[in-house]
Amino acid sequence: MKKRVLGKEKLEVSEIGFGCMGLNYHRGPAKDKNEMISLVHLAIDQGVTLFDTAEVYGPYSNEELVGEALSGRRDKVKIATKCGIRIGDGEQVIDSSAGSIRKSIEGSLRRLRTEYVDLYYVHRIDPHTPIEEVALTMQTLKKEGKIKHWGLSEASADTIRRAHSVEPLAAVESEYSLWWRKVEAEVFPTLEELEIGFVPYSPLGRGFLTGTINKNATFGDNDNRASLPRFTREALEANQTVVHLLKEIASTKNATPAQIALAWTLAQKSWIVPIPGTTRPERLKENISSACISFSKDELNHLDKEIRKINVMGDRYDESEKKRTGL
Numbered sequence: 001m002k003k004r005v006l007g008k009e010k011l012e013v014s015e016i017g018f019g020c021m022g023l024n025y026h027r028g029p030a031k032d033k034n035e036m037i038s039l040v041h042l043a044i045d046q047g048v049t050l051f052d053t054a055e056v057y058g059p060y061s062n063e064e065l066v067g068e069a070l071s072g073r074r075d076k077v078k079i080a081t082k083c084g085i086r087i088g089d090g091e092q093v094i095d096s097s098a099g100s101i102r103k104s105i106e107g108s109l110r111r112l113r114t115e116y117v118d119l120y121y122v123h124r125i126d127p128h129t130p131i132e133e134v135a136l137t138m139q140t141l142k143k144e145g146k147i148k149h150w151g152l153s154e155a156s157a158d159t160i161r162r163a164h165s166v167e168p169l170a171a172v173e174s175e176y177s178l179w180w181r182k183v184e185a186e187v188f189p190t191l192e193e194l195e196i197g198f199v200p201y202s203p204l205g206r207g208f209l210t211g212t213i214n215k216n217a218t219f220g221d222n223d224n225r226a227s228l229p230r231f232t233r234e235a236l237e238a239n240q241t242v243v244h245l246l247k248e249i250a251s252t253k254n255a256t257p258a259q260i261a262l263a264w265t266l267a268q269k270s271w272i273v274p275i276p277g278t279t280r281p282e283r284l285k286e287n288i289s290s291a292c293i294s295f296s297k298d299e300l301n302h303l304d305k306e307i308r309k310i311n312v313m314g315d316r317y318d319e320s321e322k323k324r325t326g327l
Contacts, residue, residue, distance in 0.1 A: 001047030001291060004273050006197025007170030011119060011149050013078050015266060015291055017050030018043050018284075019201055019277030020066050025057045026224045031279050033065060040069035042281055044076055046288050052173075052199070052275045053112075054082035054123055055104055056092060060111060067112040080119035080173075080199075081108050082153060084126060084134075094324065096126035098137045105146050120147040121173055124154060124324045131159050135166035142167070151199070156326035157186040160196065169196045171273075174327065176200035177209060178261055179230075179242050179312050182327055191271070203265045203274035204258055206231070210283075211243045211257040229314035238313040245306055255293055258283075262290035267300060 004015045018040070024030040040051070053066045063081060070077055083104035084096045108117060120141065122134055138150040149170035152163060163169060172191060174183050177200065191198055204210055206225055215237035219226035229235060246257035253260065258276075265274045276287045295303070315322065 001288065003049075004197075004271065006119075006199070006271065006273065007149060008168055008195045009149060009170060011078065011170045011197070013050035013273055014048050015273060016048065016262070016288055017052055017080075017199065017273055017275035018048050019275040020051055020053045020062060021057045022277040022279060023062065024065055025062050026222065027277075027279070028220050028223045030222075036065060036279065037069040039279065039281060039284060040066070041073070043284055044073055046285065048288070049076065050078050050080060050119075050199075050273060050275065052080040052201070054085075054121075055108055056082075056085045056087065056123065059087050060107070063108055063111040067114070071113050074114055078118040079112060079114060080121065080151075081112065081117055082121040082123035083108070084122040084124055084153075094124050094126050096122055096129045096134045096137075098133070101134070101137050101141075105141060109146065116145055117147045119149045119151055119170060121151045121153045121171075122155075125152070125156075125159055125326050131163045132166050135163045139167040154325040154327055155187075157190040159326055160187065160190050161194070164194050164196065169194070171197040171199050173199040173201060173275075175202045175316060176265065176272075176274075177203045177205045178246070178264055178307055179205050179209065179239070180316050187327070188269070192269070195271075197271045197273065198269065200265060200272065200274045204261055204276050204287075205242075208236075208239065209242065209246060209257060209261040211247060214240070227318055228316065229318060230312070230316060232314060235314035241310050242307070242312065245303075245310070249299075249303060253293055255290070256286060258286060259290035259293055262287060263293035263295065264300070264303060266291060267295050 001014045003012050023036045053062050083101050085092050086095045141147045151171040153173040225231040246260050250260045
């Protein structure tokens with residue numbers, strides 16, 4: 001697999017990473033642990049080097065699984081994890097104070113079975129801790145060798161600039177796909193100017209852009225899509241228009257809708273590294289193969305023109321989660 005570079009300090013990773021959240025969290029009943037570990041090993045064998053997790057996935061259990069899966073293969077991979085959301089009385093509390101981050105990194109290093117994290121994100125922006133102070137904390141962790149690079153998740157262009165002016169960011173992680181493109185307006189120009197990489201999560205629209213989810217889909221207690229506005233029965237039916245477009249394009253490329261969605265994401269900027277997640281070996285290979293698909297300028301313009309004609313129904317998050325993002 002080809003490599004891409006994130007940030008001025010040149011964090012080199014595979015052009016497609018692996019989002020680990022769904023291995024045992026937020027996507028239905030947890031799968032067999034050994035099967036998921038084998039899946040991670042398959043990803044490494046297929047050339048994937050960037051693995052993305054977070055402290056609050058589980059909480060904690062996702063990092064533990066990833067740590068076990070990558071044990072003995074640490075020199076072949078780059079690990080990204082996140083801080084900034086602590087668990088208090090069973091609730092998630094946004095907290096990027098120095099003490100909270102320090103406690104988080106120590107716990108993450110232990111669970112991930114590593115001496116350092118390659119890319120350490122602030123999961124959500126703390127309105128009570130100036131981002132400049134957060135940057136200084138990250139600067140200290142870099143000097144101590146506990147992290148190699150740092151980044152922000154779901155941050156506005158202004159927050160990105162302020163953070164980067166104190167300690168250079170390697171990457172910003174936010175949702176991005178054919179059906180959610182808000183970051184293109186202000187975030188993308190900022191990243192391009194400052195030479196910061198972009199790591200889109202949910203590049204397959206939480207599975208919707210694969211074309212395998214119809215209006216009759218149901219989501220269980222451990223599946224966050226059950227509470228998302230874009231996954232109501234009405235929205236699922238209305239938004240099939242997006243899938244129909246992807247299938248149309250896919251038929252001309254001997255590809256699947258998922259591969260078209262990922263290939264489109266890769267084609268937007270050379271500094272974008274999507275992190276699709278899956279629990280199935282065949283889907284992993286399908287995702288990786290999307291990197292072989294190319295578009296002409298005319299094809300990209302056509303796809304862009306057609307997708308902009310579609311009025312996607314439903315917000316990506318409910319009101320409580322929207323308040324926790326900077327976008």
